[in-house]
Amino acid sequence: MDVTIVGAGLSGLTLALALAKAGLPSLLVDKISPHAAVAKKNDIRTTAISLSSRRLFTVLGVWQKIADNAYPIHDILVSEAGSESILHYDSRTIGQEPMGHIINNNALKKSLLSQLEKYSDFVSFIDNRSVIALEIRKEQALLTLDDGKVIVSKLVIAADGRDSRIRTLADIQHTTLDYHQSAIVDTIQHSKRHHNLAHERFLPGGPLALLPLQENHSAMVWSERTAVAKRIANLDDEFFSTALKERFGDSRGILKSIGPRAVYRLAITVAQSGISKRVALIGDSFHCLHPIAGQGFNISVRDIAVLAELIVDAGRLGLDIGSTPVLKKYQRQRRFDIMTMGAATDMLTRLFSNDFITLKTIRCFGLFAMNNIKPLKNITMLHAMGMLGILPKLLNGKTI
Numbered sequence: 364m365d366v367t368i369v370g371a372g373l374s375g376l377t378l379a380l381a382l383a384k385a386g387l388p389s390l391l392v393d394k395i396s397p398h399a400a401v402a403k404k405n406d407i408r409t410t411a412i413s414l415s416s417r418r419l420f421t422v423l424g425v426w427q428k429i430a431d432n433a434y435p436i437h438d439i440l441v442s443e444a445g446s447e448s449i450l451h452y453d454s455r456t457i458g459q460e461p462m463g464h465i466i467n468n469n470a471l472k473k474s475l476l477s478q479l480e481k482y483s484d485f486v487s488f489i490d491n492r493s494v495i496a497l498e499i500r501k502e503q504a505l506l507t508l509d510d511g512k513v514i515v516s517k518l519v520i521a522a523d524g525r526d527s528r529i530r531t532l533a534d535i536q537h538t539t540l541d542y543h544q545s546a547i548v549d550t551i552q553h554s555k556r557h558h559n560l561a562h563e564r565f566l567p568g569g570p571l572a573l574l575p576l577q578e579n580h581s582a583m584v585w586s587e588r589t590a591v592a593k594r595i596a597n598l599d600d601e602f603f604s605t606a607l608k609e610r611f612g613d614s615r616g617i618l619k620s621i622g623p624r625a626v627y628r629l630a631i632t633v634a635q636s637g638i639s640k641r642v643a644l645i646g647d648s649f650h651c652l653h654p655i656a657g658q659g660f661n662i663s664v665r666d667i668a669v670l671a672e673l674i675v676d677a678g679r680l681g682l683d684i685g686s687t688p689v690l691k692k693y694q695r696q697r698r699f700d701i702m703t704m705g706a707a708t709d710m711l712t713r714l715f716s717n718d719f720i721t722l723k724t725i726r727c728f729g730l731f732a733m734n735n736i737k738p739l740k741n742i743t744m745l746h747a748m749g750m751l752g753i754l755p756k757l758l759n760g761k762t763i
């Protein structure tokens with residue numbers, strides 16, 4: 364086997380499809396069955412997909428399947444409870460494209476799986492199996508599964524999430540900082556239209572975002588101190604809606620929780636390296652961020668675009684796709700983006716999730732300044748859209 368990808372979540376599935384489309388075979392191993400997880404709708408979250416990620420999904424033929432259920436974001440409003448300052452991003456000031464689209468994670472996984480079926484000669488699955496050992500030899504990586512089966516490949520890719528077993532087996536250190544926050548996820552129906560505006564409201568317990576879905580529906584991501592989040596998530600729909608209105612205000616009229624609802628523990632985890640011998644990390648196994656900026660999966664898409672292009676090119680040139688020079692290029696090309704995005708989301712989370720009066724004054728000034736310094740505002744928008752810097756082919760809408 365050329366490539367074994369451990370983890371068939373959003374990152375693993377996307378990478379397998381990018382490789383398959385370029386003619387490079389891979390094997391996907393997961394401790395669950397991704398098909399069964401999709402059928403059960405296990406993941407109720409939505410994801411804000413940036414413009415560059417959308418381009419990649421278009422090249423892979425996935426966007427065409429989900430476009431009707433992808434809801435554009437034309438404006439983003441940032442406000443803080445108890446402050447008059449607001450920050451308004453309007454995508455029309457920098458072009459025709461929306462800032463991003465909101466899609467349902469389950470729908471995205473479903474279309475990735477259905478698209479992968481078309482490339483069944485280039486991708487195979489081992490479901491319901493965990494990796495228990497990793498051995499690196501000169502030209503091969505050997506993975507042992509919990510049924511004793513051994514898989515030999517040139518390159519192992521860890522896409523097994525924030526508690527990555529592969530990262531540990533490859534002896535790659537990581538740093539985790541617990542925010543003691545959890546995100547409550549729900550779908551909200553409201554009496555006023557959202558006009559494709561995403562609104563993020565900063566509260567002392569954490570940010571609360573309403574992201575546009577169809578007509579008068581929004582996806583909610585409400586971060587709160589963990590103990591409080593659990594209590595709020597367990598309220599019945601009526602009390603929940605009242606608690607939400609107290610925090611969010613009435614800009615969207617009457618709010619109604621229509622569920623389903625789930626709670627996710629929030630922390631930042633960043634691996635100290637994205638590679639070791641014959642191993643590369645992508646997605647949450649490499650970097651798991653606070654959803655404050657809706658960028659966690661988008662930076663995973665950037666990992667995928669860079670790594671896929673490098674190993675496909677290496678393979679076409681007859682080079683060893685799992686060799687250290689190829690992996691070092693991946694590490695070099697991804698380091699800056701991950702470090703800056705990690706630092707930015709961490710700083711935002713800490714700066715806004717409190718009630719200290721001095722920090723409140725700084726925040727108030729920061730929102731005002733950002734709203735009025737146009738070049739800075741435009742750069743932030745382009746960054747959020749994934750459009751800054753030299754982009755790999757897939758993010759430019761080109762095949763590899």
Ligand SMILES: Cc1cc2nc3c(=O)[nH]c(=O)nc-3n(C[C@H](O)[C@H](O)[C@H](O)COP(=O)(O)OP(=O)(O)OC[C@H]3O[C@@H](n4cnc5c(N)ncnc54)[C@H](O)[C@@H]3O)c2cc1C
Nearest residue numbers: 370372373374393394411523524646647657658659660661
């Ligand atoms: C509330 C919330 C909102 C978010 N909103 C956004 C957003 O708007 N925009 C955005 O870009 N990002 C967002 N994110 C981040 C995004 O959801 C994640 O970055 C993304 O889902 C990570 O996908 P992944 O495939 O890397 O990891 P995972 O989804 O964790 O997948 C890991 C896979 O590996 C498998 N696995 C684990 N261990 C093993 C093992 N030992 N052996 C075999 N298989 C294994 C698992 O079963 C799973 O299928 C959000 C996150 C949260 C929590």
